[in-house]
Amino acid sequence: xxxxxxxxxxxxxxxxxxxxxxxxxxxxxxxxxxxxxxxxxxxxxxxxxxxxxxxxxxxxxxxxxxxxxxxxxxxxxxxxxxxxxxxxxxxxxxxxxxxxxxxxxxxxxxxxxxxxxxxxxxxxxxxxxxxxxxxxxxxxxxxxxxxxxxxxxxxxxxxxxxxxxxxxxxxxxxxxxxxxxxxxxxxxxxxxxxxxxxxxxxxxxxxxxxxxxxxxxxxxxxxxxxxxxxxxxxxxxxxxxxxxxxxxxxxxxxxxxxxxxxxxxxxxxxx
Amino acid sequence: xxxxxxxxxxxxxxxxxxxxxxxxxxxxxxxxxxxxxxxxxxxxxxxxxxxxxxxxxxxxxxxxxxxxxxxxxxxxxxxxxxxxxxxxxxx
Numbered sequence: 001x002x003x004x005x006x007x008x009x010x011x012x013x014x015x016x017x018x019x020x021x022x023x024x025x026x027x028x029x030x031x032x033x034x035x036x037x038x039x040x041x042x043x044x045x046x047x048x049x050x051x052x053x054x055x056x057x058x059x060x061x062x063x064x065x066x067x068x069x070x071x072x073x074x075x076x077x078x079x080x081x082x083x084x085x086x087x088x089x090x091x092x093x094x095x096x097x098x099x100x101x102x103x104x105x106x107x108x109x110x111x112x113x114x115x116x117x118x119x120x121x122x123x124x125x126x127x128x129x130x131x132x133x134x135x136x137x138x139x140x141x142x143x144x145x146x147x148x149x150x151x152x153x154x155x156x157x158x159x160x161x162x163x164x165x166x167x168x169x170x171x172x173x174x175x176x177x178x179x180x181x182x183x184x185x186x187x188x189x190x191x192x193x194x195x196x197x198x199x200x201x202x203x204x205x206x207x208x209x210x211x212x213x214x215x216x217x218x219x220x221x222x223x224x225x226x227x228x229x230x231x232x233x234x235x236x237x238x239x240x241x242x243x244x245x246x247x248x249x250x251x252x253x254x255x256x257x258x259x260x261x262x263x264x265x266x267x268x269x270x271x
Numbered sequence: 272x273x274x275x276x277x278x279x280x281x282x283x284x285x286x287x288x289x290x291x292x293x294x295x296x297x298x299x300x301x302x303x304x305x306x307x308x309x310x311x312x313x314x315x316x317x318x319x320x321x322x323x324x325x326x327x328x329x330x331x332x333x334x335x336x337x338x339x340x341x342x343x344x345x346x347x348x349x350x351x352x353x354x355x356x357x358x359x360x361x362x
Contacts, residue, residue, distance in 0.1 A: 183329030186358035194338040209361040223336040232280030236361035
């Protein structure tokens with residue numbers, strides 16, 4: 001029968017089990033993953049199974065690393081998103097977390113846009129480090145993403161987005177994640193992107209400040225191509241700050257909505 | 272003519288409904304918004320309109336489920352669906 005081991009096709013005998021396969025191919029492997037799930041007990045393999053054998057502590061060869069990183073994805077997901085391009089407009093609390101989540105699942109290409117530099121008050125919620133202070137966010141995030149997943153193609157634009165440049169900067173994307181701070185900027189981006197590309201989805205966040213219950217942040221489809229994440233009412237203002245937990249909840253709603261859209265699923269359905 | 276009007280976020284709270292069928296006299300979006308402000312009060316109107324009566328930059332308007340540009344609002348027709356929301360700060 002034919003199976004896939006560490007992303008390479010392998011022909012093996014009928015009745016092969018995952019433990020026997022390990023003993024034959026990589027005896028030192030101590031992390032065994034079958035079809036995206038860890039195999040802690042021996043299981044019989046069947047035609048088409050996808051197996052990943054990892055030896056803890058071993059630095060894998062570069063040509064195997066990508067497959068090993070993707071081992072915990074549901075089979076098929078990685079391949080489906082590998083050819084996708086996602087735009088992230090703004091690299092603050094939302095955008096930095098969205099970019100990292102999408103890089104970790106192996107999105108093909110990210111187009112990252114921000115005009116600002118990392119400053120100390122960003123560190124309460126944004127995915128940067130003390131040593132990033134003073135660097136343009138685009139530059140710092142590209143460097144951090146390369147350390148997480150060097151296989152993601154990153155394009156950065158260190159500019160302020162305007163109605164004039166939105167269509168050209170995001171011309172090649174499949175889905176856009178809005179991650180601005182200001183309400184006016186959010187509305188501008190929706191209008192300019194949706195006018196230029198009415199059939200391409202944009203995932204917006206609004207209402208994520210403070211420490212109100214996490215589950216008041218929801219994902220909903222508001223228009224044919226407009227997905228909105230948030231509680232829609234809790235604005236950042238004096239007394240209601242922006243903090244990592246709730247901003248992170250919203251950012252990961254957005255990242256998951258992007259993933260669902262790329263997989264042809266309906267964000268927010270069934271919640 | 273009759274529109275279906277959807278309200279999100281603060282507008283939903285001020286209007287007290289998420290969606291309603293509404294008879295309007297004009298197909299002009301600004302006329303419709305002003306009439307909704309008259310119906311639902313000052314707080315509702317203030318979410319959408321600045322002191323000079325223009326739309327706030329944070330407002331998002333969808334006609335028949337498509338976002339439209341505030342500086343090029345289309346004329347509404349009988350049976351159209353108008354969705355009103357405003358983006359709020361934070362990111």
